[in-house]
Amino acid sequence: MGKVVEKVVVELLAEEAQRRGLLNNSHYGSRKRLSAINAAAVMVVRAHAAWREGHIAPVLLMDIMAAFLSMGRGRLMTIMTGKEMDGDLVRWTASFLSERTAEMVIEGNVMERHPVEEGIPQGSPVSPILFAIYTSGLRLSGEERVAGIDGLSFVNYIG
């Protein structure tokens, strides 16, 4: 049941983030009609556009390490409230990320529960869209610093 709710929230978050200017055409993964193939196709289009103008297209592919584990809840809330995202969605996200605990079971031995303060859950459908919102400024800051570059980002919850 929890996963069903999460799937619904993913869609609402994606729409709201796009409306508030946090996500745009360059954010792929975890959004409708913006799959891996679309991202690759857009790269193809941009390379073709560069070729037509007589340029070549250098591509730099970067991967954020331990992405979901490194996310800060407080900063995410600041980003969401700063862009005046819908209050219900902000509160739902805050609740989703609060009072989380981790418990390890090794060969039947249950270990003590530990609170989890940082990061977002691996394997949850909501995590990619929250991460996309979290890193929404990253692409823009790169494009502002280096003239003539285009940024594409892709996020999934497998890796």
Next chain:
Amino acid sequence: MDSAEGRELEFGTAKTEAALLTGRWGHKKHLGSKLTAKIRVGNGFIMFNKELTRWLGVWMDANLRFKEHHNRCTKKARAAEARLRKLTGMYGIVPAWMRAVQVRCVQAVTLNGSELWWDLIDGSRLDDLQLLLNRQARSTLGALPTTPRVAHRGNSGLTPAAVALDARQQRYIARLASGWDDPKSNRRYDYSTPGAPVGRVAASEHAGGRRTETMRWQDPGEKPAVKTTILEVDSTAKRAAKGCVRVKEGDAGSGTWTWWMDGSRTHDG
């Protein structure tokens, strides 16, 4: 990104890659000299890949022909087909089930990323896929290798390679196009950009409950070859004939083509 709450986000240098997309004719001109160039990332330097670059499951070469991607997918699919054949034996399982397994386990691998390289006019690389499909058809029906192809091609219920490739690309474009008039989101792509799969929809108009799109298969400036009509989701036709909905119709040369949801087309010219 400096983070007061949560840790700093860090790019993994081990997974960082650089590629140079030079185009078909730029390859000789640029690649030789640029290959010694490096990109500075953080404290280290990244060299440009001399061979292929893999991104999001797609193998990219310098001129974006995706030949190696196609070769790898076909090889993987062939291996999957061989394993299936081994599992099911000479006479296979019930053909309908075998067909379902073939479509999901073999065809899905073969067609992965084909939206990016399949060209209706060019038609190259079709033979590889059709040969594999012939093997799949034989596996589906438990036919001997000497059985005439005509007999098992039709009876296996597997879609011919050209139609499957067309269908995949058409569905992909239709899926992209379906987001066009969405009032909640902005327009997503610059469709006026020619020369790549996503650039093939040239114009869109809305009238009488139908969205009409003009598809461009030739270079910019030439007359549109295929006019496409996508019926709305709640259209009568769609409700009446699930699985075989007429989604596109248009002019192509002398006659009219009708495109079907399963990728087949009829030509009455």
